[in-house]
Amino acid sequence: MGYNYGKLVKGMRYLPLSEITEEMYLARPIFSGDGKVLLSNGVKLTKSYLERLKGLGYEHLYVYMEGEKVTTFSAPVSDQTIRDALQGVKDSFLKAAQQRQLNLKQVNEVVNYILDEILTNPTVLYNLMDLKNHDNYYYLHSVNVSIISALIGKKLGLARDKIKELTTGALLHDIGMVCIDPLIISQPRRLSDEEMAAVREHTNFGFQLLRSARNLSVLVAHIAYQHHERMDGSGYPKGITGKDIHLYGKIVAVADSYETMTTGRVYRKALWSHEAIRQLKESAPEKYDPDVVEAMASSVASYPVGSVVSLNTHEEAVVVDVNAKKITIQFSSGPRVNALLDLEPDSEIKIEERLS
Ligand SMILES: [Fe+2]
The missing domain is CATH 1.10.3210.10 (Hypothetical protein af1432)
Known part of the structure; x- marks a missing residue:
């Protein structure tokens, strides 16, 4: 909500099902209870997939838009x-x-x-x-x-x-x-x-x-x-x-x-x-x-990968990677749209709010 998907933003976002449309793709695989892949990343989210996922109880998914590249990030385990x-x-x-x-x-x-x-x-x-x-x-x-x-x-x-x-x-x-x-x-x-x-x-x-x-x-x-x-x-x-x-x-x-x-x-x-x-x-x-x-x-990310956030500069950004030293964001609005930036604890730019 309040987020403009018309702009081309790279990277994966963690979005509520209500904001996911049919032109989006699944950015993270979905596993069944026994570790099988139910739906692979890269799958285009058709209406029937979305219905099925809703039926399974999903409220959020990791998604990206057509033409975007999902950058790799440092997950704790593979x-x-x-x-x-x-x-x-x-x-x-x-x-x-x-x-x-x-x-x-x-x-x-x-x-x-x-x-x-x-x-x-x-x-x-x-x-x-x-x-x-x-x-x-x-x-x-x-x-x-x-x-x-x-x-x-x-x-x-x-x-x-x-x-x-x-x-x-x-x-x-x-x-x-x-x-x-x-x-x-x-x-x-x-x-x-x-x-x-x-x-x-x-x-x-x-x-x-x-x-x-x-x-x-x-x-x-x-x-x-x-x-x-x-x-x-x-x-x-x-x-x-x-x-x-x-x-x-x-x-x-x-x-x-x-x-x-x-x-x-x-x-x-x-x-x-x-x-x-x-x-x-x-x-x-x-x-x-x-x-x-x-x-x-200090072991879990306050703003995990895929978080859509607003900054104290009135810009919006997506968290594309995070570790104990820095948060890498990609601007999704403003003059720096699409640019990457590392936020360190002493950076002047700060995350103000999580939007999605
Ligand atoms: Fe328990």
């Missing part, structure tokens, strides 16, 4: 790793649902891929918004939470084997959901108190499932157990306070909350990344560990 991780999570959830042993070799491999990519890149940020839908929701949520948790662990200076434990637990933190009535989980509305109480049990179920898994650290099980506990004791299942919550539990609580807040539900609008960061900061130290929130805030 698309292939996301696909492998989705497969690993889905397989674990299915095995757990069938009360079979988890394939920890696969999980282990996926976590190693994630760490290899994240730990070797000194300036990487979590800079993508989700492309979740009804079918892949819990799987992609789990993968995103594991990536954000790994970044927080790295920021806090944890050793690789600790980050590995943390990332494994983050990937499986919601595995107890397989024990919850799917009719409750799929309700497109706010849940009743009784239904909420049933859903809260996923922390206990997750703990049981992971504690009994062979070759898995008990701390991994504790992440599933504690990720809804809050510093002031207002969380669940035990209502324990900060001093009794393990650091991994505190980290996954923040990563999970950030990821959930930036995802829309039928009954709740998604927050922009900078809004979610602000809210989490406001909820520390009551709900969240302030050091963990700080580490999260």
Whole structure:
């Protein structure tokens, strides 16, 4: 809204479905819950595709216009790793649902891929918004939470084997959901108190499932157990306070909350990344560990790639890349239209508002 698509702007934008027209192309692939490509990038968004995506629950897509070139950007992990991780999570959830042993070799491999990519890149940020839908929701949520948790662990200076434990637990933190009535989980509305109480049990179920898994650290099980506990004791299942919550539990609580807040539900609008960061900061130290929130805030992009923003120069721009050192924008209005510019923390040009 308020954004003029008549101008030729290069690069990909993250736009609400209501603003996407048939002359736009998909800029990021869409994955199914098991990591298959449902729709590849470069596909022209016809009316029927748009209808189908709406039916799957999409509210935003990454798009570009005809004739534009989508520049590459520094994602925290590759698309292939996301696909492998989705497969690993889905397989674990299915095995757990069938009360079979988890394939920890696969999980282990996926976590190693994630760490290899994240730990070797000194300036990487979590800079993508989700492309979740009804079918892949819990799987992609789990993968995103594991990536954000790994970044927080790295920021806090944890050793690789600790980050590995943390990332494994983050990937499986919601595995107890397989024990919850799917009719409750799929309700497109706010849940009743009784239904909420049933859903809260996923922390206990997750703990049981992971504690009994062979070759898995008990701390991994504790992440599933504690990720809804809050510093002031207002969380669940035990209502324990900060001093009794393990650091991994505190980290996954923040990563999970950030990821959930930036995802829309039928009954709740998604927050922009900078809004979610602000809210989490406001909820520390009551709900969240302030050091963990700080580490999260410097691990995720306030304005992820594809954000349409207004600047203090009254120009508009699209964020085309972002890392821990700078935000690369491309002007989409004014005399510098299409020009690229790196914004560093001390730059005079500042982002004032996110428009889309
Ligand atoms: Fe959860």
